[in-house]
Amino acid sequence: MPGSQEENVAHSTPKDPMAKPVLLIGLLLIVAAVGVLVNNLFNTIAKNSTKGAEDTTMQAAAADANLTPIGTVTAVDKSIVKEARSGEAVFNAVCTSCHTAGVLGAPKIDDKGAWEGRLGNGLDGLMNNAINGLNSMPARGGDPSITDEELSNAIVYMTGKAGIDLSSQTKTAAPAAGTEQAAAAPAEQAAPAEQAAAAPAEQAAPAEQAAAAPAEQAAPAEQAAAAPAEQAAAPAPAAAIDGEKVYKGICFSCHDVGVAGSPKLGDKEAWAPRIAAGNDAMYNNAINGKGAMPAKGGNPALSDDEIKAAVDYMANSSK
Structure with a gap:
């Protein structure tokens, strides 16, 4: 016998084909939302963590450089004899x-x-x-x-x-120093007598000072007038170095006689190609050495500016 009308209606209800896709999409959205939340959580922890903080080494070094004193003052006790170099x-x-x-x-x-x-x-x-x-x-x-x-x-x-x-x-200078001090003692003891003899001459000095006062009082006006000219004529620090003095201190030992092919002072022909190469090339050779010529003429205590001044002196004297 055929079933009842209600049973036939129940068995004939069609299935929804979009149910499964909608369910899958919903699950994917939930998983994506959870993933975003977890990622944000880890990012927040990482940002608030002190691990891997920004390196401030450069900033600290710059601050130390700004706080470095501009200059220093070294007190020297001249009573202490300078130690001889080895x-x-x-x-x-x-x-x-x-x-x-x-x-x-x-x-x-x-x-x-x-x-x-x-x-x-x-x-x-x-x-x-x-x-x-x-x-x-x-x-x-x-x-x-x-x-x-x-x-x-x-x-x-x-x-x-x-x-x-x-x-x-070798000889030791210490005993001689003691002897000199002992010999100097009598001369020092005789000093009061000499001072007493010199007293009348010193007493006459106030009169001489009084006579010289008008001339000295006029000096400030002359100094004030001369000050602008002196300030305008003040040379640059580099120009204050005496190249001739540096030359006569060490360079002359080779450049006076042309040792090992070094150009003699005043030899225009020998200096011409070197001058044509430019000052920088001559400075570089003198500072760093070239051929038989040692760096800085064999005296590393000389500054670069002193070497340059000596090169300028030699080049100008050989043009």
């Missing part, structure tokens, strides 16, 4: 320019035979030659600031490198 330090500063390569017959630092031929009078003979100069070697190696003790140290160092020990012939 023989190696003096050699590297001055002597190396000739005694490393044996320029103009100078004994090389490690040539024992060359040094033995000069030891006829021992260390004193070598010291006499170094202090006063010999042949092409200038007095004190061209640096008048070198003390006798430093010269002695340099000679002992060079001969020691050649296998000759002269350290036993």
Whole structure:
């Protein structure tokens, strides 16, 4: 028998074909929303975390540089005797320019035979030659600031490198200093008498000062008038360096006689191609060295500006 009318209606109800797609889309939206929320959570944690904070090293360094003092003041006690440089330090500063390569017959630092031929009078003979100069070697190696003790140290160092020990012939200056002080004491004690004798002359000074006062009072007006001209004539700091003085301190030992092909001072033909190359090229060669010429003429204590001033002096004198 056929079923009832209600049963037939229930079995004949068609299924909705969009139900599953809609369900899947809804699930995907929910998953995407959860993913966005989780991502935002991790981003928030990362931003608020101190790990991986911005590197402020450069800012700190810039702040320290801004706080650095513009200059410093060094107090020097002149009663303390300056410590003499070691023989190696003096050699590297001055002597190396000739005694490393044996320029103009100078004994090389490690040539024992060359040094033995000069030891006829021992260390004193070598010291006499170094202090006063010999042949092409200038007095004190061209640096008048070198003390006798430093010269002695340099000679002992060079001969020691050649296998000759002269350290036993060195002299100590301390006892002599004590003797000088003892000898000076009587002269100091006699000073009160000299001061007493000089008193009448000093008492006459007020009258002389009073006579000179009108002339001195006129000086401020003259100084005020001369001040603008002096300010206008003030040279730049670089121009204040005396190139001739630097030249005569060290450069002359080679450039006066043309050692190892160096251009002689005043030789226009030798200097012409160097001047044509420009100042920067000449400065670079003098500062860094070229061929047999050591950097800064063998004296690294000289500043770049001093070397440039010496080059300008030589070039201008050779045009």
